[in-house]
Amino acid sequence: MTWQMADIWENITAAIPEKPAIVDGDKRYSWADYENRAARVAQVLTDHGLKRGAKISIYSYNSAEYLETQFGAFKARICPVNVNYRYLEAELTHVINNSDSEALVYQAQFAPRVAAIRDQLDQIKLFLEIDDGSGEHLDGAVSYEEALQAAQPMPVIERSDDDLYMLYTGGTTGMPKGVMYDHKTFASRLLAKGFEMRMMEPPTDASGFGPLARQLHELDASSRAIPACPLMHGTGMWIGAMIPHSLGGCVVLFNNSHFDPAALWQLAEDEKVTDITIVGDVFAKPMLAALDDAKAAGQVYDLSSLMLMGSSGVMWSTEVKRGLLSHLPQMAIVDSMGSTEGSMGTAITTIENVDNDQTAKFELNPTTQVLTEDGKPVAPGSGEMGLICNGGMVPLGYYKDEAKSAATFKTFDGVRYSIPGDFATVEADGSITLLGRGSACINSGGEKIFPEEVEEALKTDESVYDCLVVGLPDDRFGQKVTAVLSMVDGARFDEAALAEHVRTKLAAYKAPRVFILVDEVPRAANGKADYKAAKDIALERLQVPA
Incomplete structure (x- = not known):
C-alpha cells in the first residue's frame, strides 16, 4: 500500500464494509456503498478520456456526491480541484482553466453560471451534472447519477505516493492559487495530526488504517462528524471529512447553503454526532446563541455524544469557547492555527483549563519555528516579532506559479518551510501569540x-x-x-x-x-x-x- 488517500480508504472499506460512511439527508451509505460509488465515478472519468494526472473541478455545496467524486478521482489517480461556489464568472473561469481541469462536476443549480462561461472552458471534456432538485440543466451535460448507474466499478489500480493532491486557496491578493501536495506528505502529516487531536497513536504505515478503524468500531469509539463549514475549503474537507473518514468514521453532511445553528444542533442530536468542525467565532457565536435560546426555552438539545469541536484559520475567542463549554462540559475544543499551506500550531481547551485559555495563543507543532526574515530563531520571551514557518506538512508549491512558490516555500539550515506570511511573538513558555498576516x-x-x-x-x-x-x-x-x-x-x-x-x-x-x-x-x-x-x-x- 501507498499513502495515497484511495489506498487508505479502500483499506478501511475492506475492514468495515457495512459500517456507516456518509449520511446526507435521506442518503445513507456504508463504506462498501461509498467505495462502490467512488469506483463508478472513477470509471466514468476514465471512460471520458481522463488519464492519470488529469484534473477535475468540483463545484458543489456539501453533498455525498462531492465526497464520492473526490474519492473516485483519487482512485483513478486524478487530482480533484475545489471550486468556491461563491465565485462569479471571472474567478470561476480562472480556477477551472488555471488548474487545467478536463471535467467539471457541478450541482445543477449552478448550470446557468456554467453556461455563461462554457465557451471559455476549452479543456473540459465532461460536464457531469448532479441533480439537486433545482430544475436547472446545462445542454449536453451528463447526468451524474445515470452515469454512475450505467458504469461498472473501476478495478483497483496501482498508485503512487507521489500522486498529486491540490487545494485552491483564495489567499489575500490576486486570483486563487492551487496549493500542491504529494499524497504521502499530505496524508501522513494530516492524518497523524487528526489522531493526535484525539490523543491516539497514528498508524505507522498506510495498511494500519483498516485494522484501527475496525478496533474503534469494536470499542464503540468511532467518529460521527459534521463538517459545518464548506467542504470546498481546507478546514471543512481536511478536519471535517478526511480525518474522520480515515478513522473509519461517518461524515454527516449539513446543508451549508445557509447557516442555521439551530438546525445544526438538531442534526447533531438526531445523528448522535461526536465531532463538529467549524471556522472560529463566525460559526461559534451563533451556535452559542442557539444553545442559550434553547436553554431559555426549556428545550435543551441532547448533545451528550459530542466530544470534540474543531476549528482552523480564524479567531475563536476565549469568551465564546467558555460559553460553549458551559453547555457542553464533556467536550474538548481544538483550535488549530493553519492555512492551506500547512498546519502550524494547536490550542486545546477543556472545561478544566478554560480559565487559562488566551485567544490566539497556540502551542507550536514540533516541526514549526518562528524565524526572522533572514531565518534566525526568535528567542522566547524576547518580544521580537517573527514569521511562522511550518516545517512539517510542506506543499510542493503553487500550481504554475514559480515566483510565488519561491517566495512562500523556503529552506533555512537545510529544512524546507512553508511561510504563508503570518507573524507571531514567542512567549517565555515557548507558546506563540499570533499577530496576523503581513499582507493585511x-x-x-x-x-x-x-x-x-x-x-x-x-x-x-x-x-x-x-x-x-x-x-x-x-x-x-x-x-x-x-x-x-x-x-x-x-x-x-x-x-x-x-x-x-x-x-x-x-x-x-x-x-x-x-x-x-x-x-x-x-x-x-x-x-x-x-x-x-x-x-x-x-x-x-x-x-x-x-
Whole structure:
C-alpha cells in the first residue's frame, strides 16, 4: 500500500464494509456503498478520456456526491480541484482553466453560471451534472447519477505516493492559487495530526488504517462528524471529512447553503454526532446563541455524544469557547492555527483549563519555528516579532506559479518551510501569540498594526458581535485604523467607549480612529475575513478615494 488517500480508504472499506460512511439527508451509505460509488465515478472519468494526472473541478455545496467524486478521482489517480461556489464568472473561469481541469462536476443549480462561461472552458471534456432538485440543466451535460448507474466499478489500480493532491486557496491578493501536495506528505502529516487531536497513536504505515478503524468500531469509539463549514475549503474537507473518514468514521453532511445553528444542533442530536468542525467565532457565536435560546426555552438539545469541536484559520475567542463549554462540559475544543499551506500550531481547551485559555495563543507543532526574515530563531520571551514557518506538512508549491512558490516555500539550515506570511511573538513558555498576516498589516505613523489583534480586543467588548479592521488612506499617518463592525442585538453603538475599550487592551495607537457600523460583517462562506469587501464598504461610507 501507498499513502495515497484511495489506498487508505479502500483499506478501511475492506475492514468495515457495512459500517456507516456518509449520511446526507435521506442518503445513507456504508463504506462498501461509498467505495462502490467512488469506483463508478472513477470509471466514468476514465471512460471520458481522463488519464492519470488529469484534473477535475468540483463545484458543489456539501453533498455525498462531492465526497464520492473526490474519492473516485483519487482512485483513478486524478487530482480533484475545489471550486468556491461563491465565485462569479471571472474567478470561476480562472480556477477551472488555471488548474487545467478536463471535467467539471457541478450541482445543477449552478448550470446557468456554467453556461455563461462554457465557451471559455476549452479543456473540459465532461460536464457531469448532479441533480439537486433545482430544475436547472446545462445542454449536453451528463447526468451524474445515470452515469454512475450505467458504469461498472473501476478495478483497483496501482498508485503512487507521489500522486498529486491540490487545494485552491483564495489567499489575500490576486486570483486563487492551487496549493500542491504529494499524497504521502499530505496524508501522513494530516492524518497523524487528526489522531493526535484525539490523543491516539497514528498508524505507522498506510495498511494500519483498516485494522484501527475496525478496533474503534469494536470499542464503540468511532467518529460521527459534521463538517459545518464548506467542504470546498481546507478546514471543512481536511478536519471535517478526511480525518474522520480515515478513522473509519461517518461524515454527516449539513446543508451549508445557509447557516442555521439551530438546525445544526438538531442534526447533531438526531445523528448522535461526536465531532463538529467549524471556522472560529463566525460559526461559534451563533451556535452559542442557539444553545442559550434553547436553554431559555426549556428545550435543551441532547448533545451528550459530542466530544470534540474543531476549528482552523480564524479567531475563536476565549469568551465564546467558555460559553460553549458551559453547555457542553464533556467536550474538548481544538483550535488549530493553519492555512492551506500547512498546519502550524494547536490550542486545546477543556472545561478544566478554560480559565487559562488566551485567544490566539497556540502551542507550536514540533516541526514549526518562528524565524526572522533572514531565518534566525526568535528567542522566547524576547518580544521580537517573527514569521511562522511550518516545517512539517510542506506543499510542493503553487500550481504554475514559480515566483510565488519561491517566495512562500523556503529552506533555512537545510529544512524546507512553508511561510504563508503570518507573524507571531514567542512567549517565555515557548507558546506563540499570533499577530496576523503581513499582507493585511496596517502602517500608521510608522507603526505596524495587525488587524487581528485589534479585532480580538474589540470582540472582548460584550456589545460587539463581529468586526474586521482595515487601514484607510490618511494624509497625516499614511493609514488610519478603521473598524467595520456589527453589534449584538439591542446593544448601544458608542464609538468613544469602544475606542477606550481597545486602549485598555492594546497600545493607544492601535485603537480604531473610525468605526463603520454594518448589519453584517463581510466574510467568505468558510467564515474567513473578506478584508477587501470591508475596506470597500468603509471607503464608500466615508467617501474616501481608494
